[in-house]
């Protein structure tokens with residue numbers, strides 16, 4: 001059949017991580033040895049205590065539909081978790097449980113954005129923000145995130161982007177792809193701007209537990225923000241549960257009610273046994289200890305990767321404060337980032353992502369994930385150094 005595609009399909013984007021992964025897998029099928037530094041998920045297993053709870057839940061009959069926004073016990077546990085992390089009194093009515101946190105963004109856009117509205121998105125930023133904003137017919141407006149500003153939002157620049165058509169501001173801390181974070185001062189300045197211009201804010205804090213040298217600051221927790229903010233989070237990154245598909249949003253009650261209707265019209269609900277496993281993730285000291293161990297391991301790998309990259313002539317890499325990505329400037333290598341991504345994968349078997357796939361301001365950078373073993377990170381560094389003609393990068 002010759003399908004006539006809806007016009008909106010010409011406006012939807014994708015996540016290049018999935019495409020690069022597919023290309024890397026094809027090379028592996030041909031017998032090539034590929035080191036995966038393009039990945040966006042922890043390489044460790046989900047903590048055993050969480051798996052045990054899920055298996056028990058399945059055996060005990062958690063195989064049915066649940067209420068659309070989630071089981072009361074899960075929403076209550078999530079509300080307690082949000083209150084503990086942000087200080088905002090949050091109850092079950094503020095929480096929507098979804099099969100993957102992207103749904104929270106999609107539902108928010110569907111609920112409050114009209115074609116022609118403007119949505120400020122971080123650039124470089126998670127590509128789904130821009131894709132979904134375009135898809136629903138609104139205009140994404142880039143808020144530049146720069147290495148020289150430690151990958152923080154520049155508040156004066158942000159102020160200059162607000163117009164009478166701006167409805168929503170999306171922020172992400174710690175951030176994909178840069179690993180940058182917002183400080184308390186940044187959050188307070190953003191809050192002031194949002195309140196002044198009556199903006200809704202989506203704060204994506206899915207990497208909020210993966211932070212190395214300082215405490216995470218939630219924009220949701222800044223005075224006056226909870227009434228205009230949607231906090232997006234989930235279990236994917238903190239407890240290595242990407243494949244379980246369980247995300248959540250915390251938000252004002254009227255918005256949560258609209259999201260409930262959108263859940264009824266789309267997924268019906270998130271899987272029951274994953275909802276019960278999430279309670280174990282939020283509540284048990286064992287799960288907390290697993291997060292702490294993962295953070296310690298990621299810090300070690302981050303330092304090895306950053307130090308190794310900075311020894312390669314032409315590469316300049318900041319030590320990111322959070323998430324599990326580095327986003328070095330590669331302009332001085334003489335390559336543009338897309339050529340470098342392609343050559344590193346095709347010629348030396350190191351999968352990375354070109355920074356410009358995260359927005360025009362990502363040009364000149366590549367994203368490398370350190371959700372891989374130290375051994376593989378060291379092998380990748382050696383291959384990159386050899387390819388760029390710098391020889392091996394043994395410790396200085």
Ligand SMILES: Cc1ncc(COP(=O)(O)O)c(C=O)c1O
Pocket residue numbers: 040100101102126172175176204206233234235236242246247
């Ligand atoms: C910034 C950011 N937000 C949201 C997500 C979506 O996470 P999930 O759909 O697994 O909850 C990701 C996944 O990579 C991400 O990087």
